[in-house]
Amino acid sequence: MSDFNKRNIECVMAILKEKNPATTKEILALTDKFPDLCVGCSSGGDVIMAGKELVEQGVLERNWTSEGYAWKLIDDA
Numbered sequence: 643m644s645d646f647n648k649r650n651i652e653c654v655m656a657i658l659k660e661k662n663p664a665t666t667k668e669i670l671a672l673t674d675k676f677p678d679l680c681v682g683c684s685s686g687g688d689v690i691m692a693g694k695e696l697v698e699q700g701v702l703e704r705n706w707t708s709e710g711y712a713w714k715l716i717d718d719a
Contacts (some may be wrong), residue, residue, distance in 0.1 A: 649681065650683045650692035651679035651695055651696060653673060653683040654689060654692045654696065655696070657672045657673070657676065659715070660669065663705075663712045663715075664712070665709045665711065666690060666693075669689050669690060670684075670685075690711065693716045700716065
């Protein structure tokens with residue numbers, strides 16, 4: 643895993659600890675709260691790639707909604 647993707651994963655996790663669940667669009671809107679951490683998380687693709695990795699790790703759930711993907715931390719994460 644690249645450092646770039648690791649930082650995106652950290653960004654998504656930090657945001658979801660503040661707002662859980664959140665859509666991809668909501669996560670992107672909240673990246674300004676974490677300017678040092680979320681430098682690379684600038685597109686929906688960045689969030690989706692990080693989110694998919696976290697789903698594979700068993701940390702997040704991903705659901706399709708009318709607003710796009712909704713990401714949710716699993717309680718034990």
